[in-house]
Amino acid sequence: MKEIKIIIEKSSDSFGAYAENVSGIYGAGDTAEECKQSILDAIDTLKELDNCPGELLDDYYLTYKFDAVSLLNYYKGIFTNSALEKMTGINQKQIQHYTSGHRKPRVEQREKIEKALHSLGKELLAVEL
Incomplete structure (x- = not known):
């Protein structure tokens, strides 16, 4: 495939x-x-x-x-800055700068966000109701 x-x-x-x-x-x-x-x-x-x-x-x-701005805006209604801070360890104010496009995250920060989202996805795939 x-x-x-x-x-x-x-x-x-x-x-x-x-x-x-x-x-x-x-x-x-x-x-x-x-x-x-x-x-x-x-x-x-x-x-x-x-x-x-x-x-x-x-x-x-x-x-x-x-890109970081697009991703954070796309999921803005799903993940609050507070939730993203808990998931990534990145300060809410910094996340807001990324979301608004005022600042671009360094490679390490992008990797933290990506890793946190992938981790959440794996966890959710294991959930049964």
Whole structure:
């Protein structure tokens, strides 16, 4: 199964996305969710065309790579700064700077955020109700 890496970035007024490793896949939207749907629509359109990249004819799955601002804004309604502080150990004020785009997190800080989210995901996958 082929991984298609989708990069999602936030501009001043919208979100844009593109496939890092497959040409011709682009999307945009007012929200990250609209942007992701735009990517799926672009893939559907490419499949209908005669010049569809081979990666889309085989089995594939999408992974999304966000910049820090986009990711924090996308999950803003789900994770409070307080919750992110508990998960990552990063001060709430610093997280707010990252969310607003006033500051960019260093590599170590991005890795802390990513690791905390992956850890939470693994924990949630193990939950049974």
